[in-house]
Amino acid sequence: MDLWKSIGKVDMIDLGRDFFLLRFSVDEDIEMVLKKGPWFVGGHFLSIRRWEANFKPLEALVLSVAVWVRLNELPIEYYDATVLRQIGKTLGTMLRVDMHTALEARGRYARICVQVDINKPLVTTVRIGHQCQAMFYEGVSQLCFARGRLGH
Structure with missing residues (x-):
């Protein structure tokens, strides 16, 4: 079984409108989160993507x-x-x-x-x-x- 062990710190910032920014201290953790999904928490799907410059939650679309x-x-x-x-x-x-x-x-x-x-x-x-x-x-x-x- 392919197990993942977090090897770094993660900070989470609430951006509003159900968007969150996660900051990873270790690049391997970022890659794992992006590649090992999809992710569900409490039965809710999480749409995960890399940060985009000038991101505004009010204008964001999940396509x-x-x-x-x-x-x-x-x-x-x-x-x-x-x-x-x-x-x-x-x-x-x-x-x-x-x-x-x-x-x-x-x-x-x-x-x-x-x-x-x-x-x-x-x-x-x-x-x-x-x-x-x-x-x-x-x-x-x-x-x-x-x-x-x-x-x-």
């Missing part, structure tokens, strides 16, 4: 979210990084393949993480070979895609 997608009963021959990346690209921006999927350690489902545009409907099936493969989005019940907004 995409990272979500884990399960491909239940995906035939094991498709547990190939290239194939999984192609599937991910049909859903949005491919971020990463779950460690257990990459190692073919789990056969019930494959799992990938993708960045999806909240202004577009979620893709529910993808054709793989001669089959249609259903997509199951983890935590989407916590997200509201109505009108392209989170928390609507």
